[in-house]
Amino acid sequence: MVKGINLVSLLWTDGDRNIPCDYRVYDKADGATKNDHFVAMIRTAHGRGFKPRCVAFDGWYSSLENLKLIRSFEWTWLTRLKSNRLVNLNRQGTRALKDTAIAVTGTEVWLPGYGLVKVFGIVAPDGDIAYWATNDPAMCDLTRLQFAEFSWAIEHYHRGIKQCTGIERCQCRSAKAQRNHIGLALRAFLRFEAQFCAHKNGWRDRHG
Numbered sequence: 001m002v003k004g005i006n007l008v009s010l011l012w013t014d015g016d017r018n019i020p021c022d023y024r025v026y027d028k029a030d031g032a033t034k035n036d037h038f039v040a041m042i043r044t045a046h047g048r049g050f051k052p053r054c055v056a057f058d059g060w061y062s063s064l065e066n067l068k069l070i071r072s073f074e075w076t077w078l079t080r081l082k083s084n085r086l087v088n089l090n091r092q093g094t095r096a097l098k099d100t101a102i103a104v105t106g107t108e109v110w111l112p113g114y115g116l117v118k119v120f121g122i123v124a125p126d127g128d129i130a131y132w133a134t135n136d137p138a139m140c141d142l143t144r145l146q147f148a149e150f151s152w153a154i155e156h157y158h159r160g161i162k163q164c165t166g167i168e169r170c171q172c173r174s175a176k177a178q179r180n181h182i183g184l185a186l187r188a189f190l191r192f193e194a195q196f197c198a199h200k201n202g203w204r205d206r207h208g
Contacts (some may be wrong), residue, residue: 005178008034010041012052013153015146018193020157020186021045025179035061039069046073054078054136056151064113067135076136078147081119083131087111097121097131105141120144161189 006026012019022044024037032040038061045052055070059080070077083098087109094112101107102121111117111133118139120132132144161167167185170178 005182006034007158007182008037008041009154009157010045011154011157012050013150015150015153018153018157018160020189021050023182023186025182027175035063035066038066042066042069042073052076054134054147054150056147062133064111067111067114071135076134076139078132078134078139078144078151081131081133083129085111085131087117087119098129102129102131106139106144108137157189160192161185164192165189 008024008026009020010022012021022041024032024041026032026034026037038057042055052075054076056078059082062079062081067077067079081097084096086094087097087100088094089100089107089109091110097119100109102109102119104121104123106118106120108116108118116137117133117135118137120141122130122132124130132148134144165185165188167182170181172178172181
């Protein structure tokens with residue numbers, strides 16, 4: 001359980017710039033789940049003409065419906081799957097990922113209800129294995145690593161809006177006032193990000 005306001009964000013990044021494209025305030029009283037908000041933002045991004053190289057997201061949103069939605073837009077996706085997610089390797093029968101031989105460089109498996117996906121088994125320093133999956137069979141581990149690192153931008157973004165815009169410090173009680181405060185905080189973050197990128201690009205021009 002989380003005390004306070006739960007923000008679900010859609011972020012664009014090239015590994016350098018972090019631009020918030022959409023957000024939703026998760027509130028049980030609205031009757032919409034986090035997955036509902038995820039779907040709404042993905043559909044909105046598609047309607048606005050977005051053409052991302054890859055859509056990276058938390059494993060919380062890795063339902064078959066969400067994966068199929070992104071595939072229907074002909075977008076590449078990358079997410080983490082739980083170790084107990086069922087897959088079928090070379091028609092050997094359905095079994096959990098943890099019981100399937102998954103290579104670091106990627107192994108193609110059949111995801112029941114979806115189809116063929118490529119899964120990377122990444123060994124963490126503590127010995128645990130993280131399973132990253134994509135619908136792009138041509139993705140190599142280097143590209144997977146790049147996109148996975150890009151996906152961490154969402155954590156830096158959420159920390160940034162807390163530290164730099166005071167998004168958590170709204171003293172208002174009404175939902176409308178709180179949402180207005182959040183919107184203005186995100187606009188402030190965009191100004192900071194634009195100035196930072198302009199300054200950084202100017203430094204690059206001067207110093208090659």
